Amino acid sequence: MKKVISLVLVFALAFSMVSMSASATVKTECQGDCDTCPAIVVPGIGQSNVWALDKNGDYLLDADGERISAFPAVLNVGSIVLKAIFPVLLTLFFQADIGLSDALCSVLMDAFEVNLCDETTGKNTGNLEVEKYLKSVAECSDYEKEQIYDNIPLIDFAKQAGEDHLYYFAYNSFSNLDNTVAELYDFIQMVLEETGHDKVNIVPISMGGSIADALLEYHPDVMDKLEKVVYIVPALNGSSIVGDLFRKDFAFFDTNFLYNGFLEALMDEEEARMIEVIARIIPDQVLTKALHKVADCLVEDIAANITSLWGLCPKEDYPAASQALLANKPGIKEQTDRFYQAQVDAHANIQTLIDKGVEVYNIVDYDVPLYLIGNSWNNDNADGVIHLSSTAMGVKSALVGETLGDDYVQANTSPNCSDRSHNHLSPDGVVDASTGLLPDHTFYFDGQGHEQTARNDAIIALATRLLATDDIKDVYSVADFPQFSGRRDPRSLNNHYIPEAKAVDTSTLSEEDAKELAEALAEAEAFVANKACYDGQQKEVEDRLIGILVKIGVREAEVPEEPSTFFTNLSLWLFDNYGPNGFSEMPFLTIVNLFKAIGSLFGIK
Ligand SMILES: [Zn+2]
Ligand SMILES: [Zn+2]
Known part of the structure; x- marks a missing residue:
């Protein structure tokens, strides 16, 4: 009997210790017992701090003593001048490539040294440190919170659900994709343990979409741990800019375009034209030879070894590009071939999520032309950085500036539209949402540029509501968040125009001006309050309010500078x-x- 009692005691003790250690790891106030699953942000390219280190592992510092970011490259002006000065002078003097292209390659390799990856293993070889947050935002320092909210301002979600329900998965954008995916998988396990919840929500943003592709393919068991996936401008099939990069299909290789049009698309016209004129101090053949050599160096010696960049190569471009660049790098090709399969399977894997009951939402931007770097820039509609069929899961659309045509009939090719009488055509006639994988769960923002997505308060409010509540079931649930809405960033209205208008002493105004001010102010406040809008609406609202503020002397009329030509x-x-x-x-x-x-x-x- 004594034996039995002691055995029971031992078991009880062991069990209580196990349960104690289990409960000790749960850090949430809710202890895992609340309606809101913890959210994990998987951010986009360049949205994690990665610091360059010296050989001793100490931070590299700039002249102001600030740490130097490894993204996208580390430029050392002194060494650039030192390396390039003589080749440039010789090339100018003899009007031939005397070391110029070699010097440019050398400068490029120096700049990217910190981000280089080994051509056998695809692992980073540079000295760098990723600033990781292996804890909830609740446990982050003020500095860390600032970094996180500055990238993705989900502060309202944190207020509603608690900062102990928000996590930010930081990773190096130029790195080994397999490593990053494994880290994300472990991160999800950590969040499950720390929060006590049995499921999490994930928010793959931009490049995070390619990481999510790999996560679902490599770790299908994770699907059972997901409650919701809220994709935001996800690179689910890469970006055709990166496809062009890996196929070396650069628009500037055409010298006629290089000297007339290429730079204008990327910067102020007068500055671009100045560079064009200056570039003529060397013969065009010398310049183009140097450009080809620099491109070879960038693509073959730098980009080809970075598997996370291959994660952004569209599946249509991958077979030819990998054949050309990775035939002699089997260690890397094995990894990228595996990812290619993840990309090919991406829609099927998302369909599996849906079939398992995971709620999948998608928020995308459109009608902004891709940066004109590669020749595929106008093969699809886009958000400036990613082509639309990649973010919007295979959707059919017209090119930027065009429409599908008056006779176009909605194609209804997705299996996921709950009611074929839905109208999934965008009001501007550009997008047929019925052709994307998720017609009822994809939100489109017209005219919204990719890089300004986080400044669109409607997008952040939508993501917050999707993550913090169950109000929104599809694009028909809430009037503020219809399927098609527009670009917006009301910071100037909130911080300047509306406060200025409110501060006006209307007793001093004519009846007519007072009426116009009141109406313009009301319109502006309504615009801010109601998140749904059309592209261009914000400008109309701002122009009207600025107009009356100028008329009554509160603001000075802005006189546009006559541009130099x-x-x-x-x-x-x-x-x-x-x-x-x-x-x-x-x-x-x-x-x-x-x-x-x-x-x-x-x-x-
Ligand atoms: Zn909870
Ligand atoms: Zn539908």
Whole structure:
């Protein structure tokens, strides 16, 4: 009997210790017993702090003593000048590539050294440190909270659900994808343990979408641990910019475009034209040879070894690109081939999630042309960074600036539309949401640029509501969040125009002005309060309010500066007369003509 009692005691003790240690790891106030699952943000490219270290493992510091970010590269101006000065001078003097392209490659390799990956294993070889938050936001320092909320302002979610229900999975954007996916899998297990919840919500954003592709494929067991997935502008099938990068299909290889159009699409026209004029101090063949060599270096020696970047290569581009770049790198190709399969299976895996009862939502932007870097820039609608069929799960749409046409009939190709009488055509005639995988659960924001997504308060409010409540079941649930809405960022209205309008002493105004101010203010406040809008509505509301504020003397009218057109005219004249040729390739008369042209710009005959 004594034996039995002691055995029971031992068991009881052991059991209580186990339960004690189990409850000791649960850190939430709710102890896992509340209606809101913890949310894990899987952010986008460059949305994690990654610090460059020196050889001793200490932070590299800039002149102000601030840590230096490893993303996207570390530029050391001193060493760049040192490496490039003589090749540049020699190339200029002899008008031939005398070490210029080699020097540029060397500079590029230096800048990316911290982000280089081994060509056998695909693991980072540079000295860097990822600033990770292996804890809930509740346990983060004020500095850490600031980093997190600055990237993804889910502060209202944290207020509603508790900061102990919000987690931020930081990772290196230029790194080993397999490692990152394994870390995310472990992170999810940690969140389950710490919160006491048996399920989590995940929020894959942009590049986070490619990591989610891999997570579902490599760790299908995770599907049973997910309550909701809220995708935000996810790169589920990469970005065609990266596809063009890996296929070396750069738009600037066409010299006619390089000297007329390429830079204008990326920066202020007058600055772009100035660079075009200056670039003519070397012959176009020397310049293009250098550009090709730099591109080879960037793609073959840097990008090809970074498997997380392969995660952004669309599946349509992968077979040819991997054949060309990874034939001699089997260690990397094995990893990227595996990811390719994840990308091919992405929609099927999301369908499995849905079939298992996981709620899957998608928030995307459209009608912003892709950055014109590669030649595929206009093959699909886009949000500036990712093409739309990637973010919106295969959706059919018109190109930016076009419509599907008046005769277009909704195609209804998705199995997930609950009612075929739904109208899934965008009011602007650009998107047929019935062709994406999730017609009833994808929210589209017209004219919204990818990089400003987190500044769109409707998108953040929508994500918050999806994560914190069960109010929204689909795009028909809440009037503020319809399927199609528009770009917005009401910070200027909130911080300047509305407070200024409210502070006006209306007793001093004419009846007419007071009426217009009241109406314009009411319209602005309604715009801020109601999250649904159309692209361009914010500008109308702001212009009206600014207009009356200027009229009554509260604001000064903004006088647009007359833009300078000197280099624009000069560069276009050079291009019209000499195509992409450098100055030394032009006939002697050019110099005479050049002076005449410059004279004519100043009105001298
Ligand atoms: Zn809870
Ligand atoms: Zn539907």
